[in-house]
Amino acid sequence: MLEVGGLTVTLHGITILRSVTLTIEPGRIVGLIGRNGAGKTTTLRAIMGLTRAASGRLALEGEDLSGLPPHLRARLGIGYVPEDRRLISALSARENILVPAWAGGLADAEARLDGVYTLMPELRELAARPAALLSGGQQKLVALARSFMYGSRVLLLDEPFEGVAPPLARRLVRAVREFQEHRPGLSVLVAESEVKWVRLLTDKIYSIERGTTAEVPAPTP
């Protein structure tokens, strides 16, 4: 379970996150919905350790994350897909997916890669292609696959559906769902500006406005 309590972040003297509080239970997919500039990306970056939190609680299965550098948070089993994919252009698609496994010295890197290929078979054909030559949609798939390599406990997805055509959005939804079926305890946080695609994944949604979160009541059937 990932717990974020009263998280505040200040950048260059400006308060970006005032009070972000959310809980993602194991096996649950949770949405974080807010407009551009509301603090979604900063929330995910702060959980990952890429942006320093000024105060607040951040814990994974009760273990405090706040003092850990980003690479050790990742190695605890947190997978991260940044908003702009950020693939390594000099590496192939396959190498991009394998970077987390190599970084952690995982002995079963190839087995994990095979697991990812089973979920997203189209990546097999792209394996040798340099990341610089992939289309935006293909990059989204590779970035998601890359997060699967480490994301055994938590997945942080920053605007995965932004600018994506409906067929690819449906493909991404299916991949996340199927991955979670293989990892029953996995907690997933999806940040989006629109609720549309997130509704396909979850009924637990937080809204974020000016750096403050609030749980949105589930719609009545």
Add this chain to the structure above:
Amino acid sequence: MDTLTLILLDGIAFASWLFLVSAGLTFAYGVLRILNIAHGSLYAIGAYTGATLAGLVLHSGANPFLAYPVLVGAALLVGLALGPLLERGFLRRVYDQEEVITLLLTFAIFLILEDGMKLVWGVSPIIVAEPYALLGQLPLAGVTYPVYSFLLTGVAIVAGLALWVVIDRTRFGKLITSVIHDREISAALGVNVPRICTVAFTGAAMLAALGGAFTAPMVSVTPGISADVIVLAFAVTVIGGLGNISGGAIGALLVGLLRATAIQFFPALDLFVVYALMAVILLVRPEGLFGGVEVRRI
């Protein structure tokens, strides 16, 4: 014909030396994003250490050919001793600072190391020419050329190949590539970026020291050799593209051949042509000859 041969041989020898002294600078810049002015000092310390240790071997009565592995050992020693110390002690603290701060810091390290060298080795020249003389001369296509220059080329090729194998053919090298392209996202993927930076800077320090150690038998090692080297290495690095090692190799070859040509036909312009080439490339292609490829944004 003899002139052409001389231009080729001189050009390749000079290019080998340039590659050795600039490869570490561009590699360190690629990984750490710090233009290390103290790179010239590491070269000079390599030269002093190489000359001192090779001198000890030669005067001990041991096989004089042992001087060559001793020069390599001196470079490894300098890199291992100073690389982690400088990266962990100083550079790591300024990674997120503006470039002017990193330049000032490495300039300060440069000045401190300059005085440190004077404290340890004094200001008198140190000359250990035996490793150069020992190999003799080789008649080749009408000219006689020192064999040591070919050794220098061999060392540069081996160093370049080693760097290429590590970066392109190993998993650790792929992680280095990842850090070179995006340090932040690499950390979020579990890459221990501080460790990669320490290892990369140590490797760069070894390369600088290797250049210095193998230069020592060709020159008199005196205070001030650091400054000359850093300016030339900077020119080669800019021509090839900051942070691009293969670009640095081609930049070194271009500069080497151009300078060797100038020496034959317009000796007064031998250094001018180097900086003229740099200026032209900066005007036409500011990112250097081999600028990086970016991931498509759409």
